[in-house]
Amino acid sequence: MNQFKEQINKYAEVIAKVGLNVQPGETIVVLSDIRAIELVRAFTTASYELGAKKVIVELSDSNIQQDHMKYQNIETIEDLPPHIKVKNDYYLKEKVSMLFIHAVSPENLKDADPEKIAALTRAGREVAKELSDSRMRHDQPWCIVGYPGPEWAKLVFPELSEEEAVTKLMENILKTVRVDQEDPVAAWDAHGKFLKSRAKWLSDFNFDRLKYTAPGTDLEIGLIDGSQFAGGGHKSRGNLEVKVNMPTEEVFTSPDYRRVNGVVSNTLPLSYGGQIIDNFKLTFKDGVVTDFEAEKGYDVLKELLDSDEGSRRLGEAALVPVDSPISNSGILYFNTLFDENASCHVALGQAYPGPVPGANEMSAEERDAVGLNSSLTHVDFMIGSKELDIDGITRDGKVVPVFRQGNWVE
Amino acid sequence: MNQFKEQINKYAEVIAKVGLNVQPGETIVVLSDIRAIELVRAFTTASYELGAKKVIVELSDSNIQQDHMKYQNIETIEDLPPHIKVKNDYYLKEKVSMLFIHAVSPENLKDADPEKIAALTRAGREVAKELSDSRMRHDQPWCIVGYPGPEWAKLVFPELSEEEAVTKLMENILKTVRVDQEDPVAAWDAHGKFLKSRAKWLSDFNFDRLKYTAPGTDLEIGLIDGSQFAGGGHKSRGNLEVKVNMPTEEVFTSPDYRRVNGVVSNTLPLSYGGQIIDNFKLTFKDGVVTDFEAEKGYDVLKELLDSDEGSRRLGEAALVPVDSPISNSGILYFNTLFDENASCHVALGQAYPGPVPGANEMSAEERDAVGLNSSLTHVDFMIGSKELDIDGITRDGKVVPVFRQGNWVE
Numbered sequence: 001m002n003q004f005k006e007q008i009n010k011y012a013e014v015i016a017k018v019g020l021n022v023q024p025g026e027t028i029v030v031l032s033d034i035r036a037i038e039l040v041r042a043f044t045t046a047s048y049e050l051g052a053k054k055v056i057v058e059l060s061d062s063n064i065q066q067d068h069m070k071y072q073n074i075e076t077i078e079d080l081p082p083h084i085k086v087k088n089d090y091y092l093k094e095k096v097s098m099l100f101i102h103a104v105s106p107e108n109l110k111d112a113d114p115e116k117i118a119a120l121t122r123a124g125r126e127v128a129k130e131l132s133d134s135r136m137r138h139d140q141p142w143c144i145v146g147y148p149g150p151e152w153a154k155l156v157f158p159e160l161s162e163e164e165a166v167t168k169l170m171e172n173i174l175k176t177v178r179v180d181q182e183d184p185v186a187a188w189d190a191h192g193k194f195l196k197s198r199a200k201w202l203s204d205f206n207f208d209r210l211k212y213t214a215p216g217t218d219l220e221i222g223l224i225d226g227s228q229f230a231g232g233g234h235k236s237r238g239n240l241e242v243k244v245n246m247p248t249e250e251v252f253t254s255p256d257y258r259r260v261n262g263v264v265s266n267t268l269p270l271s272y273g274g275q276i277i278d279n280f281k282l283t284f285k286d287g288v289v290t291d292f293e294a295e296k297g298y299d300v301l302k303e304l305l306d307s308d309e310g311s312r313r314l315g316e317a318a319l320v321p322v323d324s325p326i327s328n329s330g331i332l333y334f335n336t337l338f339d340e341n342a343s344c345h346v347a348l349g350q351a352y353p354g355p356v357p358g359a360n361e362m363s364a365e366e367r368d369a370v371g372l373n374s375s376l377t378h379v380d381f382m383i384g385s386k387e388l389d390i391d392g393i394t395r396d397g398k399v400v401p402v403f404r405q406g407n408w409v410e
Numbered sequence: 411m412n413q414f415k416e417q418i419n420k421y422a423e424v425i426a427k428v429g430l431n432v433q434p435g436e437t438i439v440v441l442s443d444i445r446a447i448e449l450v451r452a453f454t455t456a457s458y459e460l461g462a463k464k465v466i467v468e469l470s471d472s473n474i475q476q477d478h479m480k481y482q483n484i485e486t487i488e489d490l491p492p493h494i495k496v497k498n499d500y501y502l503k504e505k506v507s508m509l510f511i512h513a514v515s516p517e518n519l520k521d522a523d524p525e526k527i528a529a530l531t532r533a534g535r536e537v538a539k540e541l542s543d544s545r546m547r548h549d550q551p552w553c554i555v556g557y558p559g560p561e562w563a564k565l566v567f568p569e570l571s572e573e574e575a576v577t578k579l580m581e582n583i584l585k586t587v588r589v590d591q592e593d594p595v596a597a598w599d600a601h602g603k604f605l606k607s608r609a610k611w612l613s614d615f616n617f618d619r620l621k622y623t624a625p626g627t628d629l630e631i632g633l634i635d636g637s638q639f640a641g642g643g644h645k646s647r648g649n650l651e652v653k654v655n656m657p658t659e660e661v662f663t664s665p666d667y668r669r670v671n672g673v674v675s676n677t678l679p680l681s682y683g684g685q686i687i688d689n690f691k692l693t694f695k696d697g698v699v700t701d702f703e704a705e706k707g708y709d710v711l712k713e714l715l716d717s718d719e720g721s722r723r724l725g726e727a728a729l730v731p732v733d734s735p736i737s738n739s740g741i742l743y744f745n746t747l748f749d750e751n752a753s754c755h756v757a758l759g760q761a762y763p764g765p766v767p768g769a770n771e772m773s774a775e776e777r778d779a780v781g782l783n784s785s786l787t788h789v790d791f792m793i794g795s796k797e798l799d800i801d802g803i804t805r806d807g808k809v810v811p812v813f814r815q816g817n818w819v820e
Contacts, residue, residue: 034444034469041473048481055477056491059444059469063451067465071458081466083497090491 001038004170011145011179012042014246016050018188019143020097021240024051027094031058032101035149039101056096062104062149065274069112069120077119085127092131095237097141105151106334109274117273118303125376136352136378137360138236138244144337145246146173155334176247176326176338188243195232198408199251202229202319205400207392209259210317212344214267214388216281221317221346222259224371225395228355229253229319247326249341252318254351256371258287260314264346268332268339268382275300276334277381288312289348304348310375316347322386322406336380344384344403349377411448414580421555421589422452424656426460428598429553430507431650434461437504441468442511445559449511466506472514472561475684479522479530487529495537502541505647507551515561516744519684527683528713535786546762546788547770548646548654554747555656556583565744586657586736586748598653605642608818609661612639612729615810617802619669620727622754624677624798626691631727631756632669634781635805637765639663639729644764659736659751662728664761666781668697670724674756678742678749678792685710686744687791698722699758714758720785726757732796732816746790754794754813759787 001008016022028047032040037059044055068077091098109117125132135142148169150162157165174180178187206226212219231251236242261284269278277297282289289312294301305312320327320343327342351372353359359367368374390403401409411418426432438457442450447469454465478487501508519527535542545552558579560572567575584590588597616636622629641661646652671694679688687707692699699722704711715722730737730753737752761782763769769777778784800813811819 034447034471037444037471041471041477044474044477048477052481054482054486055474057471057474059471061444061447061451061467061469064454064465064467067451067454067458071462072464076464081497081500083493083500086496087491087493090493 001166001170003167005038007174007179008038009042009046010184011174011177012039012046014177014179014184014188015043015099015143015145016046017185019145019243019246020099020141021236021242022047022050022052022097023240025053027096028052028055028099029058029091029096030055030099030101032060032147033103033149034059034061036101036103036147039147043099062108062151066108066112069109069116072116074116074119077116078123080123080127088128088131092134092140095134095140098135098143100142100144101147102144102335102337103147103149103152105149105155106271107155107274107276108151110276112274114273114275114299114303117275117300118307121273122307122376129376136350138234138242138354141236141240141242142244143242143246144244145177146333146335146337148173152335156331172329172331175329176341192232192241192243195248195251199229199231202251202253202392202402205392205394207400208395209393210402211391211393212264212383212388214265214383214385216265217263217383217388219262219264219284220260221314222256222371223253224256224356226357227253228357230355234354245337245341247338247341249324249326250318250320250345252316253355254353254372255314255317256287257310257313257315257351257373258371260284260287264383266381266383267385268343269296269334270379270381271334271336272297272300272304272379277301287314304377304379307349307377308375310373311349311377313348313373313375314346315349315351315373315375315378316380318345318380319390319403320344320384321403321408322384339382340380342384343382344388344390345380345382347378347380349373349375349379411576411580413577415448417584417589418448419452419456420594421584421587422449422456424587424589424594424598425453425509425553425555426456427595429555429653429656430509430551431646431652432457432460432462432507433650435463437506438462438465438509439468439501439506440465440509440511442470442557443513443559444469444471446511446513446557449557453509472518472559476518476522479519479526482526484526484529487526488533490533490537498538498541502544502550505544505550508545508553510552510554511557512554512745512747513557513559513562515559515565516681517565517684517686518561520686522684524683524685524709524713527685527710528717531683532717532786539786546760548644548652548764551646551650551652552654553652553656554654555587556743556745556747558583562745566741582739582741585739586751602642602651602653605658605661609639609641612661612663612802612812615802615804617810618805619803620812621801621803622674622793622798623800624675624793624795626675627673627793627798629672629674629694630670631724632666632781633663634666634766636767637663638767640765655747655751657736657748657751659734660728660730660755662726663765664763664782665724665727667720667723667725667761667783668781670694670697674793676791676793677795678753679706679744680789680791681744681746682707682710682714682789687711697724714787714789717759717787718785720783721759721787723758723783723785724756725759725761725783725785725788726790728755728790729800729813730754730794731813731818732794749792750790752794753792754798754800755790755792757788757790759783759785759789
């Protein structure tokens with residue numbers, strides 16, 4: 001990656017400044033596969049240069065992860081060592097900023113037993129519940145970014161050599177995060193403002209529900225009275241602007257988990273737990289998935305839906321035009337961070353409290369009462385296409401076209 | 411390292427079988443820099459294939475470690491997160507087997523503030539004291555091995571290109587651990603038996619003290635009545651044979667920390683805390699270093715000696731002939747694991763209880779009473795050369811030549 005040295009430094013700087021908005025004296029945690037070590041190193045230096053007190057780096061290796069899944073039995077997988085919980089509690093107490101770097105092939109665990117993957121995910125989520133809730137409330141900053149691991153790059157560009165594939169994926173990732181631009185920080189500022197203006201336009205209608213129509217999709221998603229759409233950034237630990245995803249092209253809200261009805265089909269593959277789920281369809285009745293089918297990854301989808309009560313309900317609805325930069329690149333990343341920003345999507349599982357005014361301070365019961373879903377999972381899947389129309393239905397029954405043929409109406 | 415793929419697998423297998431003697435159902439911990447990832451992966455698979463229940467891999471990166479030392483202040487360095495102690499306690503409770511892979515340049519932290527290095531070492535040792543004691547008692551298996559990181563290889567072979575240096579260091583390391591041989595496991599078995607026979611020859615004299623004479627060295631080291639020499643392997647967690655160092659060429663004992671007198675000069679550089687100490691001389695009086703000098707790394711040596719009370723006293727005396735395979739290679743590794751096996755050496759700090767019959771079961775007070783040193787440190791340094799003579803003085807005053815001109819007398 002020598003030819004990208006300068007751009008990797010620029011990328012690291014944008015993540016530190018725009019993504020996490022690192023402040024002097026903060027503790028930063030980086031979770032990454034060793035495939036992204038160049039970015040990890042550059043980001044560590046960038047954070048220290050911005051005055052971070054300490055940067056904690058947790059490195060993993062996807063080959064070794066394959067071995068764990070192959071050889072460990074479920075009891076061992078579930079039996080997490082006690083220091084994992086203590087570590088998460090420390091990250092919570094210290095309100096650390098967390099950077100997650102995705103570099104691993106989404107098919108890394110395709111040969112693993114889905115029950116083992118489910119056990120690992122469940123065990124990990126249980127000991128990270130409070131930390132994850134804190135991130136979802138934006139009490140502590142977090143950011144997810146991508147980096148071209150060779151196996152992932154080969155999956156995206158199977159026709160290229162490994163070296164060519166890595167180069168091409170790198171170039172495209174750098175574009176999506178605006179590092180190809182002269183002043184990426186300014187570009188992110190402008191982009192954030194645009195997404196915020198879209199969110200405001202939607203919020204002002206205070207829609208009762210959204211109605212999605214496309215081949216294989218006929219779905220109504222109820223919205224919470226007074227809820228807001230968000231996008232283009234969040235305020236974290238006080239009033240500091242952060243971006244939780246880089247790239248981000250979405251405007252989203254947390255729907256009423258009790259008022260989802262109809263059927264919805266995915267339009268891009270879903271990478272989950274190191275496996276790919278594709279060509280699947282979910283049927284909702286009164287908010288709950290009552291039926292489902294999948295041509296690929298049926299067992300993994302089943303495990304996902306059976307994670308807990310909330311994993312069969314929706315926690316997010318997000319709008320992304322097909323005319324977005326990532327979508328226009330025509331590249332299928334097999335990675336939700338990128339593909340969800342090329343497509344309208346919804347998420348099974350936990351809802352972000354942010355879109356409902358006052359919900360950050362609500363108890364679990366109060367959140368449930370307003371319709372915010374609760375789950376240990378939060379998994380986005382893509383439902384956007386050039387054939388998707390979305391209408392907003394106002395509380396007095398007026399139908400407002402929002403998306404036509406996959407793009408904003410205005 | 412593609413040309414070494416098969417040998418790395420063989421190396422990993424020897425470590426798992428001979429070094430740690432991995433048993434079904436055991437938990438294994440690997441601590442390594444990412445530079446040794448090929449060996450880490452191969453060892454992980456080898457351990458699982460031998461029936462390990464779980465392999466925990468802790469990966470680090472020496473570039474990032476440089477940043478930590480550059481940017482963190484001493485208070486931050488000392489303030490270890492609480493999960494580190496919990497993790498060490500878990501490793502102790504589970505009696506995990508631990509593999510330490512050395513791949514990093516011994517000069518990695520040469521630009522760091524010695525006070526910071528001392529603070530890091532101290533903080534780490536305090537929370538690892540019980541775990542470290544357990545390893546020293548061989549209640550749980552451990553093994554240290556080497557792997558040619560590029561920066562280390564360039565230090566050893568500065569005249570070669572990085573790639574050539576890595577290749578040459580790899581070839582030499584593989585020789586020292588007998589992986590170049592047809593059946594490395596059998597070769598280790600024979601080698602272990604030879605070292606044990608040397609240890610028995612020494613133990614049978616029950617020497618009162620050893621007397622070292624060489625240019626810059628005139629030192630007497632008192633030995634504990636009834637103590638044994640050991641070498642070529644240990645029994646761990648019951649009666650299972652392990653090797654704590656690969657390579658190992660030494661026969662050693664734990665001296666009486668109160669009866670060390672005279673001066674001793676090092677003959678090979680000492681790598682400690684990411685820096686190199688060289689051309690140094692220590693003066694002992696009644697067991698304590700009362701004076702010292704060093705042409706290189708004086709400050710680091712001072713920090714080392716000032717770690718605690720026991721760090722100014724000896725905890726080990728080890729005999730290695732200059733005619734040993736590592737010594738004969740003529741390579742200076744700048745790494746104690748290798749260089750100590752090319753040279754007679756002694757260690758400042760903690761004594762292994764093993765050489766004193768019954769000491770594993772003794773209280774701290776009882777160990778002190780027989781003359782076993784106690785410290786949070788244990789740092790070997792090399793004092794062997796072709797000009798070194800060693801005599802053993804028996805309890806009835808007889809002088810037995812042990813080494814002449816750096817080699818065994820018989």
